[in-house]
Amino acid sequence: xxxxxxxxxxxxxxxxxxxxxxxxxxxxxxxxxxxxxxxxxxxxxxxxxxxxxxxxxxxxxxxxxxxxxxxxxxxxxxxxxxxxxxxxxxxxxxxxxxxxxxxxxxxxxxxxxxxxxxxxxxxxxxxxxxxxxxxxxxxxxxxxxxxxxxxxxxxxxxxxxxxxxxxxxxxxxxxxxxxxxxxxxxxxxxxxxxxxxxxxxxxxxxxxxxxxxxxxxxxxxxxxxxxxxxxxxxxxxxxxxxxxxxxxxxxxxxxxxxxxxxxxxxxxxxxxxxxxxxxxxxxxxxxxxxxxxxxxxxxxxxxxxxxxxxxxxxxxx
Amino acid sequence: xxxxxxxxxxxxxxxxxxxxxxxxxxxxxxxxxxxxxxxxxxxxxxxxxxxxxxxxxxxxxxxxxxxxxxxxxxxxxxxxxxxxxxxxxxxxxxxxxxxxxxxxxxxxxxxxxxxxxxxxxxxxxxxxxxxxxxxxxxxxxxxxxxxxxxxxxxxxxxxxxxxxxxxxxxxxxxxxxxxxxxxxxxxxxxxxxxxxxxxxxxxxxxxxxxxxxxxxxxxxxxxxxxxxxxxxxxxxxxxxxxxxxxxxxxxxxxxxxxxxxxxxxxxxxxxxxxxxxxxxxxxxxxxxxxxxxxxxxxxxxxxxxxxxxxxxxxxxxxxxxxxxxxxxxxxxxxxxxxxxxxxxxxxxxxxxxxxxxxxxxxxxxxxxxxxxxxxxxxxxxxxxxxxxxxxxxxxxxxxxxxxxxxxxxxxxxxxxxxxxxxxxxxxxxxxxxxxxxxxxxxxxxxxxxxxxxxxxxxxxxxxxxxxxxxx
Numbered sequence: 023x024x025x026x027x028x029x030x031x032x033x034x035x036x037x038x039x040x041x042x043x044x045x046x047x048x049x050x051x052x053x054x055x056x057x058x059x060x061x062x063x064x065x066x067x068x069x070x071x072x073x074x075x076x077x078x079x080x081x082x083x084x085x086x087x088x089x090x091x092x093x094x095x096x097x098x099x100x101x102x103x104x105x106x107x108x109x110x111x112x113x114x115x116x117x118x119x120x121x122x123x124x125x126x127x128x129x130x131x132x133x134x135x136x137x138x139x140x141x142x143x144x145x146x147x148x149x150x151x152x153x154x155x156x157x158x159x160x161x162x163x164x165x166x167x168x169x170x171x172x173x174x175x176x177x178x179x180x181x182x183x184x185x186x187x188x189x190x191x192x193x194x195x196x197x198x199x200x201x202x203x204x205x206x207x208x209x210x211x212x213x214x215x216x217x218x219x220x221x222x223x224x225x226x227x228x229x230x231x232x233x234x235x236x237x238x239x240x241x242x243x244x245x246x247x248x249x250x251x252x253x254x255x256x257x258x259x260x261x262x263x264x265x266x267x268x269x270x271x272x273x274x275x276x277x278x279x280x281x282x283x284x285x286x287x288x289x290x291x292x293x294x295x296x297x298x299x300x301x302x303x304x305x306x307x308x309x310x311x312x313x314x315x316x317x318x319x320x321x322x323x324x325x326x327x328x329x330x331x332x333x334x335x336x337x338x339x
Numbered sequence: 340x341x342x343x344x345x346x347x348x349x350x351x352x353x354x355x356x357x358x359x360x361x362x363x364x365x366x367x368x369x370x371x372x373x374x375x376x377x378x379x380x381x382x383x384x385x386x387x388x389x390x391x392x393x394x395x396x397x398x399x400x401x402x403x404x405x406x407x408x409x410x411x412x413x414x415x416x417x418x419x420x421x422x423x424x425x426x427x428x429x430x431x432x433x434x435x436x437x438x439x440x441x442x443x444x445x446x447x448x449x450x451x452x453x454x455x456x457x458x459x460x461x462x463x464x465x466x467x468x469x470x471x472x473x474x475x476x477x478x479x480x481x482x483x484x485x486x487x488x489x490x491x492x493x494x495x496x497x498x499x500x501x502x503x504x505x506x507x508x509x510x511x512x513x514x515x516x517x518x519x520x521x522x523x524x525x526x527x528x529x530x531x532x533x534x535x536x537x538x539x540x541x542x543x544x545x546x547x548x549x550x551x552x553x554x555x556x557x558x559x560x561x562x563x564x565x566x567x568x569x570x571x572x573x574x575x576x577x578x579x580x581x582x583x584x585x586x587x588x589x590x591x592x593x594x595x596x597x598x599x600x601x602x603x604x605x606x607x608x609x610x611x612x613x614x615x616x617x618x619x620x621x622x623x624x625x626x627x628x629x630x631x632x633x634x635x636x637x638x639x640x641x642x643x644x645x646x647x648x649x650x651x652x653x654x655x656x657x658x659x660x661x662x663x664x665x666x667x668x669x670x671x672x673x674x675x676x677x678x679x680x681x682x683x684x685x686x687x688x689x690x691x692x693x694x695x696x697x698x699x700x701x702x703x704x705x706x707x708x709x710x711x712x713x714x715x716x717x718x719x720x721x722x723x724x725x726x727x728x729x730x731x732x733x734x735x736x737x738x739x740x741x742x743x744x745x746x747x748x749x750x751x752x753x754x755x756x757x758x759x760x761x762x763x764x765x766x767x768x769x770x771x772x773x774x775x776x777x778x779x780x781x782x783x784x785x786x787x788x789x790x791x792x793x794x795x796x797x798x799x800x801x802x803x804x805x806x807x808x809x810x
Contacts, residue, residue: 025598026587120563123576131386138385179600281601336587336598 025336027124028183030117032334034133035187037117038167041110043195044097045160047071050199050229052153054222055090068093074202077105091148098156099144107160108144111136114167124180128170136163161231179280182273186329189273193266193322199226200253201315223249230261250311251303263318264298270325271295277333287328294321345488345748346760347411357412357808358751360526364519365409365751365758373408373753376518380406383514405801406511408518411750411763411783418807421484421492421767422777424676427667429480429769432499432654434670435663436476440467440650445669451662456653460707463615463650465622469639472545473773476648477655478610479505479538480769484677486748493680493745495764497663499655500647501612504802505768506570508782509534509577511804527809529779534768535577541772542578542608548641549594554607557581557597559588561613561629571612585613590633595643608644615649657706657740658684681743685736694741695732698725701741702792703732716792718744747792750803752785762786764794765805779807 051071068088072078077096080103085092100106104113115137118130125133143151143159168188175181203226223244227233232252239258240248254263271291278288298318306314332338348358368376384403413421438444439456440463446453456462481502483495512531516523539556546554560571562584575582587598588606596603611618617627622635637643653659661682667675683690683701694701699722703715715728732739749760767781783803784794794800 023600024581024583024587025600026584027581028600116563119568119572122569122572123582127387134386183600277600333600338598338600338602 023124023179023183025334025338027121027180029330029334030121031124031180031183032187032329034114034117034121035184035189036191037110037114038164039188039191039195040105041107041114042161042164043191043199044075044105044107044110045157045164046229047075047199047202048094048097048153049157050202050225051090051093052157053225053228070202071097074198075105076198077103094153094156095148107156108140111140111160111163126170126174128174129167132163132167132170136167139163179277182277182280183333186270186273189266189270190322190326190329192261193263193270194319196230196253196261196263196266197315197319197322199229200250201312201319204311204315227252232259232261235259247303247307250306254306255298255301255303264295267291267295267298267322270322274329285328285332287325287332290321290325290328294318294325344746344760344762345486345491347486347748347750347763350489357414360522361410361412361751364522370757376408377753379518380408380514383517384510387510404507405787406514407752407761407785407787407801407803408515409750409752409758410515410522410804410806411765412806412808414808415810418779420676422779424492425480425482425767425769425777426775427671427673427676428482428494428497428663429477429771429775431663431666431670432480432497433475433477433771435666436499436648436651436654437470437474438670439653440469440476445666448669450665450669451659455656455658455662459653459656459659461615461650461652461656463653465635466639466648466650471648472547472644475545475771476651478541478545478646478648478771480771481766482677482769484765484767485680485745486763486765487746488748492677494660494663494677495680496657496660497655498766499651500614502766502768503567503570503612504766504782504784505534506573507802508768508780508805509573511782511802512780515804526806529807529809531778531780534778535574537770537776537778538574538610539578539580541770541774541776542610542644542646544773545644545646546607547644550607555580555605556608556610557583557606559583559585559609559611559613561617565612567612574610585617585627585629585631588631588634590631590637593637593640593642595631595634595637606643608646610646615652618645618649657704658686661740680745683741685732685739685741690741691732691736694739695729698729700744702744703728703739703741706738706740716744719790719792744792750783750785752787752801752803754787754789759789761789762792762794763803780805 048071051068055068068090069078071093072081072088075097081088081093081096084100084102085096096103096106098107101109101112103109115133118125118133122130143156171184175184203222223246224233227236227249230253236249236252239252239256252259252262256262257264257268259265271288274285274288274291278284348354354362381403384406435445439446443456445451446456477499479502481498481504483498484492485495486492508531542556543554556578557580558571558575560568560582562568565571572582581597583597589596589598591603595606595609597606613629616624617629619630619632619634620627621632623630634643635649638645638649661679661684664675664679667673683694685691685694694703699717701717703717705713715724717725747762747764750763751758752761754761763783763785765781765783767777770776783805785801785803786792786794787801
């Protein structure tokens with residue numbers, strides 16, 4: 023397949039996953055904002071979302087104060103914010119339009135429908151648009167695109183590049199979400215284990231649509247250790263770091279065997295997967311959650327760079 | 340004006356048998372149902388993503404070309420004559436191209452002035468002496484036809500480079516069949532869906548000398564910002580070939596390669612949808628980012644085929660157009676089946692005088708213009724517009740040709756008030772490779788504004804499904 027086509031597919035995956043994660047972040051913010059203030063004021067929680075999504079600087083330039091309504095606009099509608107839901111959906115669709123020949127009609131239809139409906143949402147008065155409706159809308163369309171991919175797309179190399187985009191983005195995003203909770207939302211160690219703390223953890227699980235799953239998997243009290251285990255190490259959790267990075271490694275394995283040549287990208291992903299699989303919660307807490315997550319995010323970034331050099335740049339000989 | 344035209348549905352007041360079924364169909368369709376169907380068609384077009392961006396207009400980049408659901412119908416007898424005429428013309432145009440890049444017999448014989456050929460902007464010195472595989476320069480010939488009476492067809496212009504719009508021919512049919520299956524059960528309509536396969540075979544049949552084995556074909560597009568990008572991707576999909584941009588290709592070892600995830604893959608035949616000037620920055624415009632450096636060298640040494648061949652444009656120039664009937668006689672020894680519209684060349688003194696004396700009655704076009712821009716439709720223009728244009732012609736007479744305002748035929752069309760006649764033209768797509776092929780159908784463009792004669796999509800024209808009935 024053309025390297026450029028592979029690149030477009032890879033980015034469809036990344037943008038769709040990012041759009042969904044933005045919606046999930048907004049949902050976390052909306053829920054936390056319903057809480058009585060935890061000493062740092064409401065501003066702090068919203069600001070932490072901007073930090074987690076890596077958009078704090080851009081936001082400050084455009085809007086200044088982190089007021090909920092502005093943050094909603096920035097993270098959902100703002101086309102100047104390259105990570106907003108609207109930007110992501112538009113780019114995913116544009117990438118899809120470029121590689122129409124590599125997509126089924128259903129996948130294109132799902133991408134295009136999301137984009138067209140987005141344009142309608144943009145024309146509606148903001149007062150009519152509840153945050154909950156927007157986030158739910160986003161997740162529904164993200165699910166439709168994924169469903170169309172699963173149900174109709176040929177399992178060829180194109181499927182692997184799409185999947186790779188999804189998995190790498192998800193690994194990065196889940197890590198960032200845990201980081202908001204652990205590092206930014208809760209800077210003071212003495213909050214750990216308080217009622218506020220577990221409420222925040224549950225909000226995080228809820229945002230990942232995983233709070234019921236968590237109870238089924240672990241039961242009993244909600245503890246930081248259990249949640250960290252669930253979101254980082256549990257192979258059953260579809261958004262855990264281990265699941266995401268294993269998925270990426272599997273796609274790269276598949277590509278390497280389909281093309282009949284091993285690659286450095288495959289090597290990097292397999293080594294990260296094996297490292298995470300060998301970890302325990304205790305070891306992560308020892309290293310420091312934030313430090314671990316920052317390192318993990320760097321490593322997934324490196325895998326993405328190697329994937330680009332190997333497959334997407336057109337330089338392979 | 341509309342009144343005096345040939346309405347293709349009627350013959351001296353009575354509905355022609357070709358249209359009998361459609362008459363019943365429209366009568367049984369109440370206005371609400373029609374509006375519903377129209378909205379459904381629009382939603383389908385939008386969902387499929389068939390849109391058309393107009394250069395330099397800003398506004399909605401996802402604008403739709405208006406689709407008129409009322410089909411246009413030809414009989415087998417009418418079509419057979421058109422088909423013979425179109426194929427004849429496509430053969431003559433290609434013979435002309437091989438000739439003018441070779442010995443130039445037609446010029447030596449004095450049948451066409453040398454300066455029109457060799458002094459033409461579209462004449463490509465870079466390919467002089469080169470004969471493309473199978474002697475074909477123009478592989479897809481779009482011949483624009485208008486009609487003024489039951490048996491009167493005229494060629495308005497030839498498109499020898501990369502005529503666009505064929506995706507509409509295919510999608511209009513697809514959407515009509517989806518929305519009105521009963522119409523297709525009741526009428527025996529020749530299918531057009533073989534086109535992409537015929538196109539693929541045509542392209543494969545002109546593989547270059549160095550190609551051994553199955554030729555790899557790709558479409559070269561300027562990119563996804565191009566207004567016709569949808570068509571490029573649509574055709575690539577239906578033919579099962581790659582859609583490439585310039586940066587996806589590179590030249591090495593006298594061959595052209597595609598950059599793929601598995602390493603370089605050799606490319607044999609390029610169906611290019613970019614202009615000559617952009618093909619190769621080393622040979623043509625050095626600032627072109629769309630092309631492939633070194634491509635022309637590979638082409639001339641038989642390492643790759645380019646369709647249409649560089650230089651094909653000299654055959655569809657509007658000044659050269661007037662000589663196409665002579666080409667048919669000269670190369671084929673036949674009488675042309677399809678007539679040209681009588682044309683005055685402002686480059687010639689007598690013609691220029693006539694044109695300037697009769698400006699308000701004439702249509703005047705730029706020799707190199709396209710898309711309905713830069714033309715004067717005399718009878719539809721104000722005195723001021725006519726006078727402005729007169730000044731332009733006097734300043735640069737060589738740049739203009741003039742034709743009488745034809746009473747273009749009309750076809751019933753759905754408009755806001757119901758059904759009304761609107762002017763139409765026809766573009767069939769003739770494929771030239773090892774063989775010459777033509778599917779039974781084409782693109783009918785319709786001027787949806789009452790009285791308007793301009794059917795170009797860039798000027799608000801619409802499209803219709805075009806039926807050829809089986810015997």
